[in-house]
Amino acid sequence: MATLTDNPAVSAAAVEALTERLQEPAWLAEERRAALRTFDATAWPTERDEDWRYTQLKRFSIDGLEPTDGPADATVGDRIAMRMRDSDAEGILVNKNGRTIETVRKLEEQGVVFEDLNTAVREHEALVREHLYSVVDAKSGKYHALNAALWQNGTFVYVPAGIEVELPLGTFTTADRGGLSAGRTLIIADENAKVTFLDEYTSEPFDGHLFHGSVTEIVLKQGAKARYLSLQNWGRNVAHMGKMHARLARDARLESLTVSLGGDAARVEVESHMQGPGSESEMLGLYFADQGQHYNQYTLQHHEADHAFSDVLFKGALRDASHAVYSGVIVVDEGAQKTDAYQTNRNLLLDEDSEAVSIPQLEIGANDVRCSHGSTTGPVPEDQRFYLMSRGMQPEVAEHLLVTGFLYEVMSRVTLPKAAEYVERVVQAKLGVPGVKEKL
């Protein structure tokens, strides 16, 4: 059995050096120190832990990795430049190996803050201090404690009450060196505010192995609406550990989409806490694993208040001895009556060497609720394959069509056309559709 072990580079000295370099206020330095203590006191997950049972843990090892200290080349690079042009975003931050190397702001909306998190700690200290770690703290787990102690940079978004930011704000995270990096995003949408956030990860090939931890905290005040799209398309020498966690007040609405296409291994946790009555969370997931990739996904729909709605739909395709795990929990607290909660996971296996595990769970403490969950895992239906081939399509064209058709149920619900197009192109490139690679 693989066991994870401590990395001497994750140390009090590393925390002190980081907080010193960033010239952080005392309260934040203290938070980091406390997080490191929690990290040290928390055991590494093992395959005996229910949450991690089917995870190929050694692929999330941080052994021997040094915290990254900036990129080798601090320019944006072609791929990110292309994504920046293509994404329709009003504000863009580019992070590379733990440093923010580019900030573009087009928006001039009243009071909207879009800032790298290091700067925001200084310039919007009260707001940051009130909310940072308020959704995901060091106690959320070993890897999140690591992030809380050693996050290097990230993004801060604040949208004041009543302001609707129509075009997306986005962060593009990339790397050109191996090591250990950690980013953090804090999004606050005040009452009746509206915001869209793109969280993209991509990299060109480079030597070495990168472990990237990412934590996103989303605070939605009463009536606020957020769309959050995480698009993980790292190079194959990267392990990604991501968590997005949203807190919803009364009548707030979250639409999230988590896409996993790149990396060697990725674990994503998507959590939504319906704390106010009438709040709604749509949590979509899409993945396509090939060439031995390992994707591990966890969702939590926590209904703390009554009359809230949540819907999880995670769909993915696998081939070439790839592996996917989905586990999801719907928790309905006592008193959260009239809860409406759904959870679906579907896997399409394109060959016999790939494997998908699906573990849906319900924990219901109220008696007047509507909850359902379901999961299916299976190969491409032979009758569909035969039908498409009988129309002259080569087997690879038929497979391409069946995969995109399978993922359509998720794609058709994505309300950001530019992002949806990009996801489709990456999927097509993985499928080997001719002429697509050049457009990426």
Next chain:
Amino acid sequence: MSENRLEIRNLHARIAGGADILKGVDLIVPAGEVHALMGQNGSGKSTLAKVMAGDPSYEITDGDILVDGESVLEMEPDERARAGLYLAFQYPVEVPGVSIANFLRLAINARRDEDDEIGVMEFYEKLQNAVKELDWDDSIIERNLHEGFSGGEKKRSEILQLLVLEPKYAILDETDSGLDVDALKTVSQGVNAARGENFGALVITHYQRLLNHIVPDKVHVMSEGRVITTGEKELAMELDQKGYDWIKDTVAAGA
């Protein structure tokens, strides 16, 4: 003798591992002609259709299938389609999330060289003409392939595809089953529009009523895995009146 024909020679086939369902089928459909293939349930008509298209659940134990003189036996289903064969399915399959337009564009391009994809205008013109031929609404092309389609709509879609893909030879497997009179006329109109000297079709049906609309050049009758007789279009009418036992007895008496 013209080689432009669809020919089935002494064809024996079975579900993998089972007993033969086809026990020596012989049949020729010359280009430019439409033939009917009639027979009772279980006579092997639909098996013949699926075997010709290359359905992987069947195995051929003897005989041959030739398209314009060339055997397609060793070909995969997609290769057979590109060689000019088309099967209108008795039970068309639903493919979720794939629009008819996208599906047909890919099916056309599968027949063309990689650097010679069909132009957008040319494609939509072709598609819209076919839609019009079938008295259908343009919006149909954006719907997902057979998702939520009625039985009649699925059959209509099979003929739509036939019109767009322009195969050399089509096998229509009980395209009339489950259709009301109006739908039957529409579907027939589509098939008749495809008729021409470069198109041959084998229309499989139980009933004569389809053949009022698609008038066949020849009628073949199948029983117990073989074609037992072939006649002119009047044979269908006679069969309808006198029944299959009559034809079986007649053939037996003549043998």
